[in-house]
Amino acid sequence: MEKTIEDPPTSAVLLDHCHFSQVIFNSVEKFYIPGGDVTCRYTFTQNFIPRQKDWIGIFRVNKLEQGLLKWRSQGQTLQVGWKTVREYYTFMWVTLPIDLNNKSAKQQEVQFKAYYLPKDDEYYQFCYVDQDGVVRGASIPFQFRPENEEDILVVTTQGEVEEIEQHNKELCKENQELKDSCVSLQKQNSDMQAELQKKQEELETLQSINKKLELKVKEQKDYWETELLQLKEQNQKMSSENEKMGIRVDQLQAQLSTQEKEMEKLVQGDQDKTEQLEHLKKENGHLFLSLTEQRKDQKKLEQTVEEMKQNETTAMKKQQELMDENFDLSRRLSEKKMIYNALQREKERLEGENDLLKRENSRLLSYMGLDFNSLPYQVPTSDEGGAGQNPGLVYGNPYSGIQESSSPSQLSIKKCPICKADDICDHTLEQQRMQALCLNCPICDKIFPATEKQIFEDHVFCHSL
Numbered sequence: 001m002e003k004t005i006e007d008p009p010t011s012a013v014l015l016d017h018c019h020f021s022q023v024i025f026n027s028v029e030k031f032y033i034p035g036g037d038v039t040c041r042y043t044f045t046q047n048f049i050p051r052q053k054d055w056i057g058i059f060r061v062n063k064l065e066q067g068l069l070k071w072r073s074q075g076q077t078l079q080v081g082w083k084t085v086r087e088y089y090t091f092m093w094v095t096l097p098i099d100l101n102n103k104s105a106k107q108q109e110v111q112f113k114a115y116y117l118p119k120d121d122e123y124y125q126f127c128y129v130d131q132d133g134v135v136r137g138a139s140i141p142f143q144f145r146p147e148n149e150e151d152i153l154v155v156t157t158q159g160e161v162e163e164i165e166q167h168n169k170e171l172c173k174e175n176q177e178l179k180d181s182c183v184s185l186q187k188q189n190s191d192m193q194a195e196l197q198k199k200q201e202e203l204e205t206l207q208s209i210n211k212k213l214e215l216k217v218k219e220q221k222d223y224w225e226t227e228l229l230q231l232k233e234q235n236q237k238m239s240s241e242n243e244k245m246g247i248r249v250d251q252l253q254a255q256l257s258t259q260e261k262e263m264e265k266l267v268q269g270d271q272d273k274t275e276q277l278e279h280l281k282k283e284n285g286h287l288f289l290s291l292t293e294q295r296k297d298q299k300k301l302e303q304t305v306e307e308m309k310q311n312e313t314t315a316m317k318k319q320q321e322l323m324d325e326n327f328d329l330s331r332r333l334s335e336k337k338m339i340y341n342a343l344q345r346e347k348e349r350l351e352g353e354n355d356l357l358k359r360e361n362s363r364l365l366s367y368m369g370l371d372f373n374s375l376p377y378q379v380p381t382s383d384e385g386g387a388g389q390n391p392g393l394v395y396g397n398p399y400s401g402i403q404e405s406s407s408p409s410q411l412s413i414k415k416c417p418i419c420k421a422d423d424i425c426d427h428t429l430e431q432q433r434m435q436a437l438c439l440n441c442p443i444c445d446k447i448f449p450a451t452e453k454q455i456f457e458d459h460v461f462c463h464s465l
Helices: 146-151 158-268 273-290 292-366 399-407 409-413 427-437 452-462
Strands: 023-027 038-044 055-061 088-093 107-112 124-131 135-139 140-142 438-440 447-449
Touching: 023 124, 023 135, 038 124, 088 107, 088 124, 146 158, 158 273, 158 292, 273 292, 292 438, 292 447, 438 452
Parallel strands: none
Antiparallel strands: 023 038, 038 107, 055 088, 055 124, 124 135, 124 140, 438 447
């Protein structure tokens, strides 16, 4: 099978799905002489439109009996002896006509070169295949053989003759079916012509409506152009008026800026209020002579002066009240200083007593054989703990840890470390009174007043960081 450089578009579509009547092959000979070019002529039907990749191929028919064309109505098959368009022997590209509406454009032809034609005496046929690989037309079978073979006597058997006659009857029947199909197609064509005529009438109606709409659009456009010219004229007038108003606004802004500067001078001045009032009166008289529109501003300035006088009077009253309040605060401050000095002296006295207690504690601890720094300490955060055991002590019993470490009995906790008394003695009461007045850090021995409990707790917490 010969092929050119570019293979044609093919598909695996079976012949049952092809339409063989859309392209008709004309003047197909029964045989062609080998060694010469072959011209294939064909005609497009009315509803068929060729495409760029359409091609015409030469297909081999296996036997004469299979190659005999059996035309069916549209949508049925044609038995040709091959199954798909991939079985072509050679092909040629179809030349697209310039104008399909021209009658001469419907008739086309291609020429197969002798070099690519078959060299045997088998039967072949032309087939038109579109770019989708679907067969659109097929010719009758033909051979490639010399001309003198027509004189050879062909001997056929009776069975072959009967088969050929039977085949002729089938061809006649199929011809009648094709005629009926042609009548149906003609009817469809007439219906399509009527539909086309109706569409053309609708098109004419739409064209007339379109013309009317175009006239309306033109009228509306002219009206809009007139309106646009009027708007432009109004815009020019407004522009000139805006320019005048701009000049007037600039003048007013200059006057306003002048007035604002004068008002700032009046407000910010620290001179005598009487001189400022005289200056304002002179300035208001000058502005009254130059611009009558500034009378309202003059009244506002006079009101401002009155308000400033009232504010001055109010400020004097407030100043007197502040002086009285300052005198009272000074008196209170002196009282607070006296109280502070008394508290400071009390603090120094308590610190001396605290030192005495520390030395007494150290003496007692050394007497009991314990170190003061090894005692456990817990910062009281609530009513629980040591303070809960003895509510009279701020940080609990300082001897509770010692007594618990030495003996867990309840009797040893109640004894005084100085006089060894079981009940509360003067030593215990003195210790509770001192601890109620001051807070002693158990780590660095720093003393805090009882009123600075939060500072004391923060100080103790810093030792644990």
